[in-house]
Amino acid sequence: MLKILKGCLQVLALFLFADALNALTTALNIKIPGSIIGLILLFILLQTKVVKLSWIETGGSFLLAELLLFFIPSAVGMMQYQHLLMDNGLKILVIIISSSLIVMIGSGLLAEQIGKLVKRKEEKQV
Structure with missing residues (x-):
């Protein structure tokens, strides 16, 4: 049960991160989608150890496992x-x-x- 809650919170954190960067790119009128900037920024933050992999690993693994569902619409x-x-x-x-x-x-x-x-x-x- 705790792992499910942890995964849900991590997915929520990733969603909020992506949403914030989408809002930022819209506000700054940047032509690159916020999701792309978010991926690059998250990669840099993970590489520099500012964000620890354990903070997003469960949620990220869930999203990757269910990736096919995002293509159905x-x-x-x-x-x-x-x-x-x-x-x-x-x-x-x-x-x-x-x-x-x-x-x-x-x-x-x-x-x-x-x-x-x-x-x-x-x-x-x-």
Whole structure:
């Protein structure tokens, strides 16, 4: 029960953080979405140990586990634009597949580089 409450509070904290940055980008008329700035800022805060991973880990893990649910509204919304899918479906499919491949390859290469850095760091400590 305590873990569920902790996770709910962490999700709420992440939501409030994202909402505050969305409001800030709107107020400052910044063209970058607040969620993107929030991800970058949260990454920096985690790397500099200003925010400890344990403060958001349970809530973040829950959000990642349920990530698919966040795509359902956009998938359902696409059904309103069937005429666009009929006219441009092949182009959209090519863009989706190519962008997915680029993201997967980029993520794989980045994970590989991070793995090498971690391995070097561990070897230096031993």
